[in-house]
Amino acid sequence: MRLTRLSLRNYRVYEEQLDLELPAGLVGIYGPNGAGKSCLIESVRFCLWGKSRTGNTDVRTTGVGADCVVEVEFEHEGHLYAVRRMLTGINATPKAAALADGKQVAEGPRDVGRYVQSILGMDDAAFRASVFAEQKQLAAFSVQTPERRRELVLRLLGITPLDKARDEARRDARAAAEQHDQLRGLLPDREALTEDRAAAER
Incomplete structure (x- = not known):
């Protein structure tokens, strides 16, 4: 800009x-x-x-x-x-x-x-804490919480989309793992099937 x-x-x-x-x-x-x-x-x-x-x-x-x-x-x-x-x-x-x-x-x-x-790509808070600093307000960035400072830095560096993509990938992986466990729970027990088959053959 x-x-x-x-x-x-x-x-x-x-x-x-x-x-x-x-x-x-x-x-x-x-x-x-x-x-x-x-x-x-x-x-x-x-x-x-x-x-x-x-x-x-x-x-x-x-x-x-x-x-x-x-x-x-x-x-x-x-x-x-x-x-x-x-x-x-x-x-x-x-x-x-x-x-x-x-x-x-x-x-x-x-x-x-x-x-x-x-x-x-920034709101007023990010603009004020980075690009724009009022007289006697140069500490605007330092008074933010650590999480807010991290958010501002990521946004200014253009990393926010990558950060979101990483979080979404982790959520998708957890959801896939949960679905796998649920489907596995629906399958019959392998050992029980083997025993039933052996009994049927006798």
């Missing part, structure tokens, strides 16, 4: 329209405290997953009732994706849409989140 464009309007400290074209390679963001550096990073997570460190009513610029709009464009595995998330109206009603190579593929906050998860 490589971010190519970020657009904000009425998002936290960014009341006016902000459009950023992100070049390939390492990108640094610098500025004084309170300038909105963290907000830029947070906006990516908000756009992709609809998640925020505060409620939706606090995401919009303070005192402004206009729509909050965040758009993220990114490249992933040879395709160009665009996600747009909005908070509209007095109640900050969430709306969202996702496009792949210029065609709309998902609409609605939940469906867009599910679609993003399907193409990136």
